Amino acid sequence: MSEASSSSSREKQGSIPPGMVMGPDGKPCKICTAFRHWKPPANASKSTAQSQKSSATVMAAIAAETASSKTSPSATDTRPDYCPPDVEQLGRATWTFLHTTAAYYPEKPTPTQRVNMLTLIRALPVLYPCTHCASHLGETMKEHPPDVSGRVGLSRWFCERHNEVNERLGKEKFDCSIQKLDERWKDGPSDGSCD
Ligand SMILES: Cc1cc2nc3c(=O)[nH]c(=O)nc-3n(C[C@H](O)[C@H](O)[C@H](O)COP(=O)(O)OP(=O)(O)OC[C@H]3O[C@@H](n4cnc5c(N)ncnc54)[C@H](O)[C@@H]3O)c2cc1C
Structure with a gap:
């Protein structure tokens, strides 16, 4: 789904909070939305007690992370590590995987390595769980076919x-x-700061 169509779905729904992205099923799409925009649907099936308990657990985990001197500045902006990813965490992890895989791809790949890389890339628009992200990628791939000729390309x-x-x-x-x-x-x- 494109962002345009997801925002038109939002308009149709009327009550969707800003930043919340709708999925192809017309329901709020958690993996397409940043945590800071995510508001669980009002008719969520969890009981109030359950959600109070999980909120308390989340707050405790955030407080613990904040108190830790090892906490990175961004860690306090997000939910605890044991929560499922949002669109941003999934994106960062996926880009890390893709850019790193490209960095270590051979200068002169064999035909088999090229086919495997093409298969990996072509799977993304089909399987990437953020549907509007996947759809954008599929569209741009039509115009810009993957260059699997070597690691630089x-x-x-x-x-x-x-x-x-x-x-x-x-x-x-x-x-x-x-x-x-x-x-x-x-x-x-x-400067060797990452060595
Ligand atoms: C295929 C795909 C499609 C996506 N589409 C959407 C979308 O439509 N809407 C949406 O909200 N989110 C989308 N995302 C997620 C989005 O790209 C970011 O990952 C997310 O917003 C988190 O951003 P970030 O600023 O933390 O860093 P990211 O954009 O995740 O980047 C991580 C790191 O990569 C490096 N970097 C940045 N740009 C480049 C580059 N061009 N080449 C190499 N390295 C780079 C930087 O050092 C950066 O810190 C998509 C992710 C993927 C993998």
């Missing part, structure tokens, strides 16, 4: 697809030169 191809999402979300574009991509996803910066 593949790394750039993923970078460009990621930049299209960044642009849609109003985020900065990434420099898709292989130097910058390798620094981020393979070698780390030259």
